[in-house]
Amino acid sequence: MRIATFNINGIKARLPRLLEWLEETRPDIACLQEIKTQDEGFPAAEFERLGYGAIWHGQKGFNGVAILARDAQPVESGRGLAGDPEDVHSRYLEADVHGVRVASIYLPNGNPVPGPKFDYKLSWMKRLRARAAELAMLELPVVLAGDYNVIPHDHDIWSTKALLDDALRQPESIAAYRTLLADGWTDALATHYPQGRVWTYWDYQAGAWQQDHGFRIDHLLLSPVAADRLVACGVDKAHRGREKASDHAPTWIELSD
């Protein structure tokens, strides 16, 4: 079973690319982030045509997450994270699909540092950790997939000197991410590529793609039962190089049946 995560940076602008990717790679589950549309604007019929059921949590202009399932309808098990009634961002959606509990996560960017946006990022990560602890109690395999906006290690960015002041590389962000790993979650790509230097994001600016100045922020965290079934993982890098591409590349895992 293939489970992918893809920050598409606007589902309206990206729809042809997204449908093309689905047809070419046929993931069993696709977690989408930054759909950047209200619920009414979600093109569910387009996915249905390709055999995908979907659930989505939209928001006007920004954020927004979705879960697609091939030949199935995801059964929603969570929408938003508990712990902050003031939080109106659409960043978390969770469902049961094909015997797996899966979450589509769009973790706050957190820039600039310091400031309220960075505080929000860190508190959001605490709330995610609390939800993850609940999910760890399930018998089902669990996959927490999404754009974490955290660069976990120096070898997860093209230059160790880049983005040092950025929220994506702050010690507090990295520590919160490592806390999840310490709780028993497995970073799939880190396990399979221990030497690092596998990118999932290349900025639109400054010729980052052309120079391969990327970094890794799209992660799939696996519960122990899911990690036991991990057989392969990777990044659909070629899709980042196409016309009108997202600034992220699809990132995926393969679980044994």
Next chain:
DNA sequence: ATGTCGTGACCTTCACGA
């Protein structure tokens, strides 16, 4: 130092978020 996108709004151009 700069570089680019996508979205939305009294909208042919800017502000914002990333």
